[in-house]
Amino acid sequence: xxxxxxxxxxxxxxxxxxxxxxxxxxxxxxxxxxxxxxxxxxxxxxxxxxxxxxxxxxxxxxxxxxxxxxxxxxxxxxxxxxxxxxxxxxxxxxxxxxxxxxxxxxxxxxxxxxxxxxxxxxxxxxxxxxxxxxxxxxxxxxxxxxxxxxxxxxxxxxxxxxxxxxxxxxxxxxxxxxxxxxxxxxxxxxxxxxx
Numbered sequence: 001x002x003x004x005x006x007x008x009x010x011x012x013x014x015x016x017x018x019x020x021x022x023x024x025x026x027x028x029x030x031x032x033x034x035x036x037x038x039x040x041x042x043x044x045x046x047x048x049x050x051x052x053x054x055x056x057x058x059x060x061x062x063x064x065x066x067x068x069x070x071x072x073x074x075x076x077x078x079x080x081x082x083x084x085x086x087x088x089x090x091x092x093x094x095x096x097x098x099x100x101x102x103x104x105x106x107x108x109x110x111x112x113x114x115x116x117x118x119x120x121x122x123x124x125x126x127x128x129x130x131x132x133x134x135x136x137x138x139x140x141x142x143x144x145x146x147x148x149x150x151x152x153x154x155x156x157x158x159x160x161x162x163x164x165x166x167x168x169x170x171x172x173x174x175x176x177x178x179x180x181x182x183x184x185x186x187x188x189x190x191x192x193x194x195x
Contacts (some may be wrong), residue, residue, distance in 0.1 A: 009172070010151055010154075011087055011089075011154075012025075012059050012087075014084065014087065015084070015085060015086075017084070018081055018083075018084030018085035018086075019085045020080070020086070021077075021081050022081040022082065022084075022085045025077050025078070025081060025145055025177070026107075027073060027191070029075065030111075032074070033074070033114075033115065033121065034114055034115065034118055034121070035118070036119040036120055036121075037118075037120025037121060038120065039120045042120060042122055043122055044082070044126055045116075045122055045123040046124040046126060046143030047123070047125050048125070049125055049126065049129065050126065050129075051126065052124050052125070052126035052192035053068060053126050053128070053180070054145075056068055062148075068130065068133050071126065071127050071130030071131060071134070072130050072131075072133060072134035072137070073133050073134055074127075074130075074134065075107060075131040075132075075134055075183075076101070076134035076135060076137065076138040077138065077140035078135050078138070079100055079101075079104065079134070079135040079140075079141075079142070079143070080102045080138055080139065080142045080143060081134065082100045082103055082104070083096055083100055083139070083143050083191065086149070089150055089151055089154065090151075091146055091147075093143075093144050093147075095137065096139070096143060096194055097139055097140065097143075100135060100136075100143075101102075101132060101135055101136045101139065101141045103135075104131065104132055104134075104135030105131075105132040105135075106127070106135070107131075108127065108128045108131035108132055108135075109128060110126055110127075111131075111143075112124070114126060125163070134140065151176065
């Protein structure tokens with residue numbers, strides 16, 4: 001059985017924390033986006049790209065920041081939580097970005113499709129674009145630096161462990177060499193004393 005060092009158990013704890021936080025975030029997003037709303041009227045679905053963003057910009061700076069920022073921030077934590085849950089440190093930054101953005105886009109598309117059957121919720125293609133952009137921005141802002149930091153820490157613990165093992169091996173070899181340099185213990189034949 002192979003022994004896992006402190007780096008292995010830390011990676012497992014990190015991955016489990018990522019999975020728990022990911023699940024909690026997805027539950028929150030589901031509650032925010034898929035609960036029925038009690039409204040008097042509902043606007044038509046927006047299937048024209050950037051039409052919703054233009055409409056938000058016409059509402060003034062405060063309302064436009066609230067709507068556009070809300071779209072960017074809704075799924076942005078996925079940009080960090082998906083790589084955290086995967087637990088991979090040695091992966092290409094571009095492959096990680098592509099995989100994370102694709103997963104974020106698919107989750108956003110799934111939410112938009114599920115909203116078609118929820119009273120009071122409206123499908124908006126701009127939400128899909130903003131959610132996906134938020135995932136990409138969060139990933140680019142946090143994940144490369146976080147992975148580099150974790151790699152340095154992990155290499156530090158592995159290097160420290162390897163250094164301790166190396167010192168132990170040097171001491172053991174020195175003891176063996178010391179024993180061999182002294183040679184075999186001479187045996188002196190017993191000489192009997194005459195009566």
